[in-house]
Amino acid sequence: MIAKLIEKIKQTNAPICVGLDPLISHIPDYILDEKIKKYGKSTKTVAEAFYDFNMAIIDKTFDLIPAVKPQIAMYEEFGIDGMIAYKNTVDYAKSKGLLVIGDAKRGDIGSTSLAYAKAHIGVSEISGEKLSGFDTDFVTVNPYLGTDGIKPFIDVCNSEDKGIFVLVKTSNPSSGEFQDRQIDGTPLYELVAKKTCEWGELSMDGEYSNVGAVVGATYPKMSAILREKMPHTFFLVPGYGAQGGTAEDLKPCFNKDGLGAIVNSSRGIIAAYKQEKYASLDFANASREAVKDMIADINRVL
Numbered sequence: 001m002i003a004k005l006i007e008k009i010k011q012t013n014a015p016i017c018v019g020l021d022p023l024i025s026h027i028p029d030y031i032l033d034e035k036i037k038k039y040g041k042s043t044k045t046v047a048e049a050f051y052d053f054n055m056a057i058i059d060k061t062f063d064l065i066p067a068v069k070p071q072i073a074m075y076e077e078f079g080i081d082g083m084i085a086y087k088n089t090v091d092y093a094k095s096k097g098l099l100v101i102g103d104a105k106r107g108d109i110g111s112t113s114l115a116y117a118k119a120h121i122g123v124s125e126i127s128g129e130k131l132s133g134f135d136t137d138f139v140t141v142n143p144y145l146g147t148d149g150i151k152p153f154i155d156v157c158n159s160e161d162k163g164i165f166v167l168v169k170t171s172n173p174s175s176g177e178f179q180d181r182q183i184d185g186t187p188l189y190e191l192v193a194k195k196t197c198e199w200g201e202l203s204m205d206g207e208y209s210n211v212g213a214v215v216g217a218t219y220p221k222m223s224a225i226l227r228e229k230m231p232h233t234f235f236l237v238p239g240y241g242a243q244g245g246t247a248e249d250l251k252p253c254f255n256k257d258g259l260g261a262i263v264n265s266s267r268g269i270i271a272a273y274k275q276e277k278y279a280s281l282d283f284a285n286a287s288r289e290a291v292k293d294m295i296a297d298i299n300r301v302l
């Protein structure tokens, strides 16, 4: 699956994905009001509004980008109705030819990880009939439980041609609390990186592995170290835009050939219409212009 993502990045010349992380405060009033009229002040209203909002953004951006990354938490907040909106968003993005990175940060003991893997990137079976859950192309995975928590995801990557991104160095302010702690002279994030490379060897897809790494844009010195130590690992890079990461900051995440990473921006794209620069545009066209600006900004440094 990573080879497909790389192919789409080359086709679009855009190593970026749009984070579909809607909040009620992002949704224009006219969409919310229409849904409230139909469904009252309910979780269904929010879910339907999120789906309409996402579809409009996908319609205006799918020709420019290789992938989207819906963050499941934003949907889970609204229970079953939210989860339906998540699944509908995944399916709509795929119908437009986009690859979908489900951001669910799963990981547990082996048997439970297998269920998570099947839910997000795999299939299940009942009496010989295949059943799919969310069916995204990639899912983000938390490595804290170690190899038996990761292995089921890798097995599903191999059987279904899918991919995962393992949290290695996250973008948030507290990421160093554990990740930067030295263990026998090596920071924990480097130990996780080494393990991620070993796991990656179990699912190679061309030059890169289906086992990728999440590396935040906000720690460029560490990104440079990781890029060198992980030559066959593709990076998912969050933290650009709203969290302060700049194009210069994420440059070390890329290889010399300009490949090796896909950069996510969520609020910076889907809520672009709230920024002065895009204020004259409707929300979906503002997202389109913000995507074009992000692509140009990143390609400028590559």
Ligand SMILES: O=C(O)c1cc(=O)[nH]c(=O)n1[C@@H]1O[C@H](COP(=O)(O)O)[C@@H](O)[C@H]1O
Pocket (backbone or CB within 6 Å): 019, 021, 071, 103, 140, 169, 170, 171, 172, 214, 215, 216, 238, 239, 240, 241, 242, 243, 264, 265, 266, 267, 268
């Ligand atoms: O796995 C992720 O995508 C992730 C890892 C990380 O280290 N930092 C991080 O921000 N993310 C996700 O990336 C998105 C960032 O959103 P914005 O800050 O609005 O661009 C959110 O969905 C986060 O959950």
